[in-house]
Amino acid sequence: MKKTHTTRSTGDEAPKLHHFKAAGLFRDPSHAIKSSRLFTAFFLILFLVLFMPWTQNIRSNGSLTTYLPQDRPQSIQSIIPGRVEHWYVREGQFVHRGDTIIRISEIKEKFMDPKLLERLSDQIRAKEGSQSSTSGKIASLAKQIDALQKEKRLSLEKARNKVKQFELKILSDSADVIAVKSDLDISVLQSRRADSLFRKGLIALTDQERRNLKLQESKAKLQTSENKLLTSKNEILNANIELGSLEAEYTNKISKAESELNSSLSYLYETQAEIAKMNIEFSSTVIRSGYYYVTAPQDGYVVQAKITGIGENINEGDVICSIMPSSPQLAVELYVRPMDIPLLAKGRKVRLQFDGWPALVFSGWPNYSFGTFGGTVAVIDNFDTKGLYRILVVPDPNDEPWPKQLRVGSGTFGWVMLKDVPIWFELWRQFNGFPPDYMGTDNSQDGESKDKSATSKKSPTE
Numbered sequence: 001m002k003k004t005h006t007t008r009s010t011g012d013e014a015p016k017l018h019h020f021k022a023a024g025l026f027r028d029p030s031h032a033i034k035s036s037r038l039f040t041a042f043f044l045i046l047f048l049v050l051f052m053p054w055t056q057n058i059r060s061n062g063s064l065t066t067y068l069p070q071d072r073p074q075s076i077q078s079i080i081p082g083r084v085e086h087w088y089v090r091e092g093q094f095v096h097r098g099d100t101i102i103r104i105s106e107i108k109e110k111f112m113d114p115k116l117l118e119r120l121s122d123q124i125r126a127k128e129g130s131q132s133s134t135s136g137k138i139a140s141l142a143k144q145i146d147a148l149q150k151e152k153r154l155s156l157e158k159a160r161n162k163v164k165q166f167e168l169k170i171l172s173d174s175a176d177v178i179a180v181k182s183d184l185d186i187s188v189l190q191s192r193r194a195d196s197l198f199r200k201g202l203i204a205l206t207d208q209e210r211r212n213l214k215l216q217e218s219k220a221k222l223q224t225s226e227n228k229l230l231t232s233k234n235e236i237l238n239a240n241i242e243l244g245s246l247e248a249e250y251t252n253k254i255s256k257a258e259s260e261l262n263s264s265l266s267y268l269y270e271t272q273a274e275i276a277k278m279n280i281e282f283s284s285t286v287i288r289s290g291y292y293y294v295t296a297p298q299d300g301y302v303v304q305a306k307i308t309g310i311g312e313n314i315n316e317g318d319v320i321c322s323i324m325p326s327s328p329q330l331a332v333e334l335y336v337r338p339m340d341i342p343l344l345a346k347g348r349k350v351r352l353q354f355d356g357w358p359a360l361v362f363s364g365w366p367n368y369s370f371g372t373f374g375g376t377v378a379v380i381d382n383f384d385t386k387g388l389y390r391i392l393v394v395p396d397p398n399d400e401p402w403p404k405q406l407r408v409g410s411g412t413f414g415w416v417m418l419k420d421v422p423i424w425f426e427l428w429r430q431f432n433g434f435p436p437d438y439m440g441t442d443n444s445q446d447g448e449s450k451d452k453s454a455t456s457k458k459s460p461t462e
Contacts, residue, residue, distance in 0.1 A: 071328035152250035166236035374399025
């Protein structure tokens with residue numbers, strides 16, 4: 001093997017480049033051309049990549065939930081306090097709606113009587129009998145009042161007729177007194193003439209005595225007529241007094257009957273109120289007896305039993321266990337920043353990555369990602385939660401269905417797809433800290449508001 005001797009350069013002596021392999025390659029024109037072409041192709045590809053489309057997106061962490069509230073895990077509570085007597089299910093067991101989960105017994109003294117419903121029924125029947133008797137008494141009193149009013153009308157009419165009779169009798173007696181007074185006046189004149197003629201001797205004594213006797217008879221008749229008239233006046237006074245007495249008597253009787261009628265009505269109303277109260281108590285007791293058996297409100301799986309022992313007391317409203325609906329409509333809840341809310345709208349496409357599910361994600365190229373699933377924005381909350389806004393994402397019907405192995409509560413990472421822009425624009429935006437480009441976004445909410453405003457501007461005739 002031939003040895004080569006190297007000499008050190010000293011002073012102004014130039015280095016010999018042919019001793020270096022890299023320098024030799026650059027001195028070779030073919031290698032220089034290849035290197036320049038390689039760098040040119042690399043920068044050309046890099047330049048072209050900058051003009052490739054990039055999908056802007058909003059990234060967010062979240063968890064799996066259900067779209068409908070009734071599909072979420074539900075706590076089964078005891079409506080009444082009681083004592084645990086028997087469990088009919090175990091944790092993880094599937095139950096149908098109406099299946100018995102647990103049976104409890106009564107612990108309140110008021111409801112411990114085994115014949116409570118029977119005794120309440122007896123009390124209600126007794127009160128109803130009392131109500132019936134009171135109703136009969138009220139009907140009798142009403143008839144009695146009606147009879148008294150009729151009797152009052154007849155009696156008062158009879159008394160008024162009697163007063164009219166006495167008034168007519170007074171008129172008759174007054175006429176008799178006037179007639180007797182006329183006879184008396186005539187008898188006085190005749191008696192005076194008879195006395196004058198007797199003194200002159202023109203008539204006999206017997207004629208004079210007969211005319212004096214007639215005068216005395218006329219005076220007696222006048223006295224009798226006046227007495228009779230006075231008696232008639234007294235009788236009409238008594239008739240009027242009797243009329244007032246009858247009216248006062250019947251008014252007293254009717255008032256007494258009406259007072260008793262009102263008392264009976266008051267007792268009847270109290271009885272009806274007591275019967276209504278007892279019926280409410282009876283119905284409440286019947287409904288309460290149905291709460292001794294706690295049943296499943298819907299189909300699902302029993303989870304997280306809170307009450308464990310037989311004989312353990314539970315209070316009103318205590319959680320017995322939870323039930324997970326069997327076929328929930330799954331949804332993903334994501335939390336986004338307030339600055340990203342204007343970019344969102346119902347129907348926006350979303351790509352989702354579920355915990356425990358293998359995935360290869362290219363956020364800017366969702367069509368080339370592996371292990372992600374599609375969704376659409378269904379709900380956007382109108383208020384924030386600790387500075388973030390919640391959105392609900394449901395499965396995209398036009399995309400691959402979500403895995404059946406998913407469970408409520410598992411973690412999720414999502415990308416809300418926005419506008420397609422060149423990569424250079426996205427790099428420039430990220431470098432300057434600008435928000436995503438929201439021009440041209442399909443915001444259905446804005447469209448709805450514009451439609452409403454346009455409708456409101458129309459005249460009523462239009």
